[in-house]
Amino acid sequence: MLEFEKKIVHVLDCEHNTCILSEGCMKKEDDVIAKMLSSKAEKVFHSASRKRGVFRETSYVKELLVKLKDHSITFETFSQKLAQYVFDKKMEHAQYYVSDFIVALLLKDERRYVLVLDNACTQGITHTVQNEEDSIITEIIPYKALISSTLTAKDRAFLIELSDESLCCVENKVEIEGEKVNFYAEVILQSTTMPSYKESVKSITKLTEEMSDKYEMDEVDIVPKMKSMLVDNIENSKPIQIDEIAEELFAEKPLAKAEFKEELKKQGVPTAIEVEYVKPTRSDKVQKIKTDKGIEIIIPVDYMNTKEFVEFKNQPDGTISIQLKNITHITSK
Structure with missing residues (x-):
């Protein structure tokens, strides 16, 4: 059974060089959103592409994690610093896409985790209703800020167990300077990972x-x-x-x-x-x-x-x- 304790969402719009950091956690969400987030979180745990890893001593994320565990910083501050760090690294390595960056504390099987879901926003089609000269006109328009209800090929995620700081990542490799790399495992987390199942x-x-x-x-x-x-x-x-x-x-x-x-x-x-x-x-x-x-x-x-x-x-x-x-x-x- 998976239970969220805290959730916060930041917007990383690398396409327009804009990082929007939330100052507070999500409040009550409706059942559809709660079910979607729980489903995505469960898929991170059960993914056959999940890679186990170990932090290097130089890892900035590990440094933030230590501060979170000893209460030197709040969960909100931890998530903000992490989101800003990820945004800066994406801009540095030309990862120009829009994503909703969800950071959560959760409990599963009596273990506490930090979960990060970097949800790449997808483009879909919706409608808009307009009043023009006393007439109602409905237009079909593209919408580029949709969050998928499942893990997609463009999504990135990682889990850190708080007790022993063990971690795992779910991601597809991206190309940086002509080389395929695990962006989160290698660049963000600065970790060494084993091949996934x-x-x-x-x-x-x-x-x-x-x-x-x-x-x-x-x-x-x-x-x-x-x-x-x-x-x-x-x-x-x-x-x-x-x-x-x-x-x-x-x-x-x-x-x-x-x-x-x-x-x-x-x-x-x-x-x-x-x-x-x-x-x-x-x-x-x-x-x-x-x-x-x-x-x-x-x-x-x-x-x-x-x-x-x-x-x-x-x-x-x-x-x-x-x-x-x-x-x-x-x-x-």
Whole structure:
């Protein structure tokens, strides 16, 4: 259960070089707004793109956080200084977009957090009603200050747990001076981060495919086995252990096992990938197979490992047959 204690909103209009800092927290909002903010906050906790990080000692945000915790500054002052700092860094690095900068104190699972939602305002269409010469005219107009009800690709967010100052970020990389960077993690928070669950799984999947090809293993067998292990860990809330995956997939290929672990280490993938709050996606649960004839089949990974439902047969002429078994009904989609 997530509960907000305080919320304050600042406007960072980098497009027009304008920073509007609120002096007080939000008052009572209606149910629609409360639900929207709670939904966005929950998505930060549950995002598969969430990166865990550690502050560097030189971090200005960490300095502000220490002052907030020891009551040297108020929450309102903390949020103002943070918003101004973010605005200045955006202007410095040419991040010229308009956003509503929400800073909140919240309680979740008996832990207190600072939550920051940098909501990139989107453009939509609305209407305006005008009186002209005793006539009412309704015009359709663009409106550029809309806040989405969910996390979008342009939104940025981070969480800091107050007890131990651990942090995590949800963001897509932006280009600064020709280089793709995690703007909040690297520039704003001045932190070091580990790959997110999503990035880690992408690395594991790609490397599994490469290893199966390099060491002449059956990709149709090994990739679903890997996906099944990931889903099982998530559903049982167990960290994904790279050693266990390597042992299961490459038990009979010691060179592949060693190379698999070493390559993931080089890519920064942690040896134990936390899955707290992570939910398996549809792509985690299925394996897509595409034949050289253009036929595509999507099969649940749990069925790939048993001949009771799916069987692959190598024919004498070198072709492969796929047999689907125990089907009671077929629909066309």
